[in-house]
Amino acid sequence: MDRAQCPVCEGARTTPFFRIERLPVSCNHLCSSRGAALSEPTAAITLGFCPDCGHVFNIEYDSTQLTYGPGYENSLRGSDKFRKYDDALVDSLVQRYHLYGRVIVEIGCGRGQFLRALCERGANSGIGFDPSYCSQGEGANGTSVVIRPEVYGSLHKDLRAEFICSRHTLEHVGDPRAFLSNIRQETTAVGIPVFFEVPNGLYTLRDGGIWDIIYEHCSYFTSSSLARVFREAGYEPVEVADAFAGQFLAMHARTQACRQEGGPTATPGLDTLIGSFAQRYHSILSHWARKLLKLESEGRRVVVWGAGAKTTTFLNLLRPGAIDYVVDVNPRKHGKYVIGTGQRIVPPEFLREYPADDIICMNPNYLDEIASQARAVGSCANFISA
DSSP states (O other): OOTTSOTTTOOSOOEEEEEEEEEESOSSBOBSSHHHHHTOOEEEEEEEEOTTTOOEEETTOOGGGOOOOTTBOOOOTTSHHHHHHHHHHHHHHHHHTTOSSOEEEEESOTTSHHHHHHHHHHTOEEEEEOTTOOOTTTOOOOTTEEEESSOOOGGGTTSOOSEEEEESOGGGOSOHHHHHHHHHHTOOSSSOEEEEEEEOHHHHHTSOOGGGOOTTOOEEOOHHHHHHHHHHTTEEEEEEEEETTTTEEEEEEEEOSSOOOOOOOOOTTHHHHHHHHHHHHHHHHHHHHHHHHHHHHTTOOEEEEOOSHHHHHHHHHHOOTTEEEEEOSOGGGTTOBOTTTOOEEEOGGGGGTSOOSEEEESOGGGHHHHHHHHHHTTOOOEEEEO
């Protein structure tokens, strides 16, 4: 596809509006040494805006630069708050779609925790697909759940799925319309319920969530562009809703007999947000550069909490020399290093031997939880929300 062409509605009026010269290509695979983290490849990001459907995407995205294999780690279930959100979502989906004794397919299932929960909650059978899946340390697949370390495709049309879900995968796909169309073509029945969850592009554009701009995310969906791409790919959108304090978009849809052209146009006011985004982005970046320089000049010990994509972007854009450590509750990340900048990832208990003066919390949704976890290991640090 011509990357100047919108991957949602195939419109040709895409306008480039923002560019980052260099960020790591991958944010979420684990580096076992600082040298490996510093030698990771980088690439430019140029965001384009389609005024016809409201979609934002990276015009320079090249899928061949990314590999999703074993060692890719982006699970958020180390957070009690996220687990509660996950568990509530499982309950709501089981009740909404009467998922009892059904066949569930999850595309991009990671380690399969969400799929297993859906199956346990309603005595369902699950089939998950994810090329990054590695069974080591996960235990054998149960009789009701099978996870295949591969990409879902034409070989799987005999699965007879009765519910299809996918979370935080579509934004990684260079051609989301073709991706969804392929899933629809392999699902011959009409009326099959479908649930997708993606990051909310408005959180980045409107609410200053600039740390969510990463190379892995080639698409930044708004409610209008998400509904449009599902219609174009052969689904009937039923509901698009904000989730997780506005940071996610949840799409409820069902398969339909034929593709419906057209659909929602761009969200009103989006063009204004696009026009002012670069200025707001640089204002936030300048604010943080000054703040970090001040903390460093005062000799304060600073750590960042959360070794995810937001932290990778934050550290690579600002490159603060005084931050040596990143705290994370996920044991799979402990002893690894942040891609591009090389900070060592440590468990919360590390704060007992390294008494931080300031802890930067990368996601405001987790601020209270992080403060509680830090206090539990004796930290008296000041908390700063990014």
